[in-house]
Amino acid sequence: MNILLVEKDENNLKLMLQTIAENYAMAQIEHCSTNENLKTLLCSGVAFDLALCEVELVDGLIFEVFQEIHPSFPVVFMSAYDKYWSQAMIFNALDYLRKPIGREEILRVFDKYDALKNHFLKRFSADNVSKNNKSVFQKDRLIAKKGTNYYVIPTQNIAFIYTESRIVFLIDQSGERYTVERSLSDLEVELPSRDFFRVNRKFIVHINAILSFKPSFKGKIALELMHLAKAEVSISQENATQFKKWIEE
Template sequence: MKILIIEDEAFAANAIEKMISDLRPQTQILDKIESVEEAVEWFNTHSFPDLIFCDIHLSDGSSFEIFRQVEVKSPVIFTTAYNEYALEAFKVNSIDYLLKPIDKHELEKAVKKYEELNKDHISRELENLSNLLRNTVSDSGKTSKSRFMVKSGQTIRTISSEEIAYFLAEEGVVLLVTPEGKRFVVNYTLDQLEDLLDPKNFFRANRQLITRIDAIKEVSPYFKGRLHLSLNPELKTDQIVSSNKASAFKEWLDL
């Protein structure tokens, strides 16, 4: 069996590869891909694998974009932290899904499910998947990332978007900051996060900050039409919304 892994978080991709190798030693991992762009290029230059493990949210956007650009002819097992409603839909209409953090026993069940499917059934599932992708994309053509995997010491945990106060670019890294002030490094740029996050709840205030609406304590006028933000948790540096973004920011706050 030849498998392709599409996953932008290196430790998650490596974990999937190790679990597959443990469960099916004869399996060949063809490649590990991190982005939509790389995946589209890969499919256009390689034969299709027997099976694909695919995260929904990649470094440069939703993996749904892959399926819109390429007629993928391989069954897919999604690895995702998607909301429960969508998970139920994937359970019915796709080959299978795995909720992060991925459990080895659940992965084995998903692989067994694939192995027991006949070609006609897989074709029907792929057609259902295509319909599902069209129905789960928002009006803007994008989906919103609902959870993030972070390292906490020697463990890995997930943090839902509701548990995030803001994302802060600081000293060359991007930090996920919770309302309690806990900080976790994430493997995304603010530009990537701006594309992945729900615009109803998150706003790119400036080059260093994407804030969740619940984290804003106070907004006050600043020089030359700009706005000053007071956040929870507080930051030592002033957070300013430029005059060019001030109108959009007020509209976002529904002022």
């Protein structure tokens, strides 16, 4: 995942970097603080997946660059004022945050991004993958590591995959833990969508690993998974509707 941060305030930049590091450990980040540097980045050929952009930069409004180079990626705009909201909507606005922003607001827009990405990936998969053909969306095994050895793990034997301290772990149906040298974003696309669901930024779960689920705070859903004792995994409000559709398929 390639993320573009356009921010002139050091405190806001630090907050965004920390939040991204905790939740998207494999993300590649580019940062700039001026329109001049933004234009250089956009012309460099880097394909961004998402941008979080301050509207008011030291050398003018960010719209000056976006009018010349229209973003092809979703953008979260940030400003201390409401007055730029309507202008922002023209340029692939995913959200508009009023400053000062907090960690929860950043997490909320990432939840929204994940929910939309999951929706379109499923639509693309349904439209382009026939039942008789294997594809990138239907891997039937993964390579995982334990100690110095590598193992072939059939996807039907996976309970869930999660990230912790920037490492991706795989727990199989028997409770054995392995590491996987892939990002959750890549795995989300490649694993069979009928069996696996990306419940949040940190977990992809197999349907057979779900022991129970229940409504939680603010429209979220709490999952109880095998091999996690009584710990609960939370599904965001944005992903809850998709989860309910998936679980009934």
